[in-house]
Amino acid sequence: MSYAQQLLDTYPGNLNADAALLAATIDALSDCAQACAADTDADLSEQNLTEMVKCIRLCLDCTDICTATGGVISRMAEYDPSVARPLLEACVAICKSCGDECERHAHYEHCRVCEQACRRCERACRELLDALE
Amino acid sequence: MSYAQQLLDTYPGNLNADAALLAATIDALSDCAQACAADTDADLSEQNLTEMVKCIRLCLDCTDICTATGGVISRMAEYDPSVARPLLEACVAICKSCGDECERHAHYEHCRVCEQACRRCERACRELLDALE
Amino acid sequence: MSYAQQLLDTYPGNLNADAALLAATIDALSDCAQACAADTDADLSEQNLTEMVKCIRLCLDCTDICTATGGVISRMAEYDPSVARPLLEACVAICKSCGDECERHAHYEHCRVCEQACRRCERACRELLDALE
Amino acid sequence: MSYAQQLLDTYPGNLNADAALLAATIDALSDCAQACAADTDADLSEQNLTEMVKCIRLCLDCTDICTATGGVISRMAEYDPSVARPLLEACVAICKSCGDECERHAHYEHCRVCEQACRRCERACRELLDALE
Numbered sequence: 001m002s003y004a005q006q007l008l009d010t011y012p013g014n015l016n017a018d019a020a021l022l023a024a025t026i027d028a029l030s031d032c033a034q035a036c037a038a039d040t041d042a043d044l045s046e047q048n049l050t051e052m053v054k055c056i057r058l059c060l061d062c063t064d065i066c067t068a069t070g071g072v073i074s075r076m077a078e079y080d081p082s083v084a085r086p087l088l089e090a091c092v093a094i095c096k097s098c099g100d101e102c103e104r105h106a107h108y109e110h111c112r113v114c115e116q117a118c119r120r121c122e123r124a125c126r127e128l129l130d131a132l133e
Numbered sequence: 134m135s136y137a138q139q140l141l142d143t144y145p146g147n148l149n150a151d152a153a154l155l156a157a158t159i160d161a162l163s164d165c166a167q168a169c170a171a172d173t174d175a176d177l178s179e180q181n182l183t184e185m186v187k188c189i190r191l192c193l194d195c196t197d198i199c200t201a202t203g204g205v206i207s208r209m210a211e212y213d214p215s216v217a218r219p220l221l222e223a224c225v226a227i228c229k230s231c232g233d234e235c236e237r238h239a240h241y242e243h244c245r246v247c248e249q250a251c252r253r254c255e256r257a258c259r260e261l262l263d264a265l266e
Numbered sequence: 267m268s269y270a271q272q273l274l275d276t277y278p279g280n281l282n283a284d285a286a287l288l289a290a291t292i293d294a295l296s297d298c299a300q301a302c303a304a305d306t307d308a309d310l311s312e313q314n315l316t317e318m319v320k321c322i323r324l325c326l327d328c329t330d331i332c333t334a335t336g337g338v339i340s341r342m343a344e345y346d347p348s349v350a351r352p353l354l355e356a357c358v359a360i361c362k363s364c365g366d367e368c369e370r371h372a373h374y375e376h377c378r379v380c381e382q383a384c385r386r387c388e389r390a391c392r393e394l395l396d397a398l399e
Numbered sequence: 400m401s402y403a404q405q406l407l408d409t410y411p412g413n414l415n416a417d418a419a420l421l422a423a424t425i426d427a428l429s430d431c432a433q434a435c436a437a438d439t440d441a442d443l444s445e446q447n448l449t450e451m452v453k454c455i456r457l458c459l460d461c462t463d464i465c466t467a468t469g470g471v472i473s474r475m476a477e478y479d480p481s482v483a484r485p486l487l488e489a490c491v492a493i494c495k496s497c498g499d500e501c502e503r504h505a506h507y508e509h510c511r512v513c514e515q516a517c518r519r520c521e522r523a524c525r526e527l528l529d530a531l532e
Contacts, residue, residue, distance in 0.1 A: 010375035143508035
C-alpha cells in the first residue's frame with residue numbers, strides 16, 4: 001500500500017472524493033512526474049537529438065504539471081473546483097500529448113516506459129475529474 | 134529589464150505571443166510563487182494559527198500552480214492551447230482565491246504584500262489568456 | 267518494478283552508480299516528497315496546530331529538497347560530486363530532522379506514516395552517498 | 400523593492416540572518432531558477448544540439464536546486480545549519496558549473512544572460528553562507 005493511500009486513510013479532515021481514488025491519482029501523478037524527468041534525461045543521451053526535442057519539451061511540461069497537480073490534490077480540505085478542474089484538465093491534456101509523443105519513439109525502451117506512466121496518469125486524472133463532477 | 138525579458142528578446146525559436154507580454158507573465162508568476170512561499174511561512178508564525186489555515190493551504194496551492202505555469206509558458210515552442218489554456222485558467226482561479234483570502238488578513242503586512250503579488254499575477258495570466266485566443 | 271528501475275535499466279548513457287541503487291533512491295525520494303506534502307496538509311487539519319508548526323515547516327523543506335535531489339540524481343550523465351554530494355547530505359539531514367519530528371507526533375497515524383517515508387529516504391541517500399565515494 | 404524584501408521586513412518570527420541579505424539571496428535564487436528554465440528551452444531551439452546537451456542538463460539541475468533552496472531559506476524560523484549549509488553549498492557548486500558552461504556558449508545571447516543570473520546567484524549564496532557562519 002502506497003504512502004498516499006496510508007496517509008489518506010488516516011486523514012483528519014474531510015475529503016471531497018473517495019480516498020482510494022485520490023490516492024491512486026496522487027501515486028500516478030508522482031510516478032509520471034518521475035518517469036518524465038528520467039525520460040528527459042534519457043532522450044538527451046540519444047544520437048538523433050533533433051527528433052527528440054519535442055519529446056523533451058513535453059516531458060518537462062508533464063513533470064511540472066503533474067508535480068503541481070499532485071500537490072494541489074493532496075490538499076483536498078480546501079478543494080475548489082474552479083482550480084482543481086482546469087488543473088486536472090491541463091494534466092489530462094499534457095499526459096495525452098506526452099504519451100502520444102513517447103509512443104512515436106516506442107522503439108526506445110525509455111520512451112515506451114514513459115508512455116505507460118503518461119497513459120496511466122491520464123486515466124487516473126480523468127477518473128478523478130468524473131468523480132468530482 | 135528582467136532575465137525573462139532579456140531571454141525572450143533573444144529566443145532562437147518562434148513565440149506564440151508577444152515577447153513583452155510573455156516576459157511580464159513569467160515574472161509575475163515567479164514573483165507570486167515566491168511571495169506565497171514566504172507568506173506561508175509568515176502565516177505559520179502568527180498567534181491565531183487556526184484562522185490562517187485556509188490562507189496557508191491556498192498559498193501552497195498558488196506556489197505549486199504558479200511554478201508549473203511559469204515552466205510551461207517558458208517552453209512556448211511546443212505551445213499547445215489544450216494544455217496552456219486550462220493551466221492559465223487554474224492559475225487565474227488560485228491567484229483570485231489566494232488574493233481574496235490574503236485581503237481578509239490584510240492587517241498583516243505579509244498578507245497585504247502577498248495579495249498584491251496574487252492580484253498582479255492574476256491580471257498577467259488573464260492578459261496572456263486573452264492574447265492567446 | 268518501478269518506472270525508475272525500468273528507465274535506468276534502459277538508460278542510453280553512462281551511470282555513475284549501480285542502477286538498482288539509483289532507482290531505489292529515486293523511488294524513496296519521490297515517495298518521501300509526496301508523503302511530506304500529504305503530512306503537511308494532515309497536520310494543518312489537527313486541533314493542536316501550534317504544536318504542529320515545526321512539523322509543517324520541516325515537511326515543506328523535506329518536500330522541496332527531496333524533489334530537487336530526485337531531479338538531479340535522475341540526470342547522472344552530468345554527475346558532479348561537488349553538487350550531488352552536498353545535496354544528498356542536505357537531504358539526509360532534512361529527512362533525519364523531519365523523521366525525528368514526525369516520530370514525536372507518532373500518535374497521529376499520518377505522522378507515523380511520514381516518519382517511515384523519511385527514514386527510508388534517509389537510508390537510501392546515505393547508501394547512495396557511500397556508493398558514490 | 401522586491402516582494403521578498405517587503406515580506407521579510409514584516410516577518411513575524413525571528414530571522415537567522417540580515418533581512419536584506421536573505422531577501423537578495425531569495426531574489427537571486429528565484430531569478431536564476433527562471434533564467435535556467437528559459438535557457439533550457441532556448442538551448443533546445445539551437446541547431447548544434449549535441450553541443451548544448453551539457454548546458455541543458457546543468458540548467459535543469461540549477462533550476463531544481465535553486466527552487467528548493469529558495470523555499471528552504473524562506474522558512475528561516477526552523478533554520479538548521481546541517482540542512483541549509485550543504486544545500487547552499489550545492490547551490491554554489493551548480494551555479495558555478497552552470498555559469499561556466501553558459502560562458503562557453505556566450506556567443507548565444509540567451510546563454511550570456513543565463514550566465515549572469517548564475518554568477519549573481521552563486522555570489523548571493525556564498526555571501527549568505529559566510530553570514531550564517
